[in-house]
Amino acid sequence: MSDTFKPTAAVAKQAARGLELRQKFNRGGTQVGVARARDLKNQRNLSEDTMKRMKSYFARHKVDKRAKNFGDDDNPSAGYIAWLLWGGDAGRDWVKEQLQ
Template identity: 40%
Template sequence: MTNNIKVVQPSDIHKEETYTPTSGMKSAARRALRWKEEGKAKGAGTPVGWGRATDIVAGRSMSLSTVKRMYSFFSRHEVDKKGKDFYNNSNPSNGRIMWDAWGGDAGFSWSRKIVEREKNRAQKAWEGSAFNR
């Protein structure tokens, strides 16, 4: 009698996909950190937002969960673009500073693309599953 047990090697275990910030995101986050150093970010952001800027500038890979949080941030704060001084680079609004801390426009389009791609993958998996019959 043969045993049909497959031995799983460590290399066989699925690793969560990670995502690397783009150069545009790094540039925006670097600008936000510079504005903070210059004292222009009084009252702006949270430790999470400033940590995100630091991670982006360092080029640290991000999990899908983090990318989803970024997309959520941008979706909630897109309205900040209509605020006073959002486009004033010499005296930017706190909304602009934190928009850039999270990766700016490049971060918004990057996170949206990843989230939409993952939603499409999940939908296709559902459509092909036995649960959808």
């Protein structure tokens, strides 16, 4: 395992979309989520500790995917926006693969 992890283009794209939706709808995510999205969008190298926090986020928030309007870009749920801020499904899959 390397000391740092560079987010993929797919992860960066999902984070950027989350930032756009958060700005447009003024909901979803915390300041920590916004900071994470900025790092992901800019494909900054992440530490192993950050990767573990991301893994933990996805484990805790997978239930958000059951919410009404999850995945709806026209009227997204706050949970959907937050999920995207952390890299979306691409982020979840990338973190899982990297931490194996």
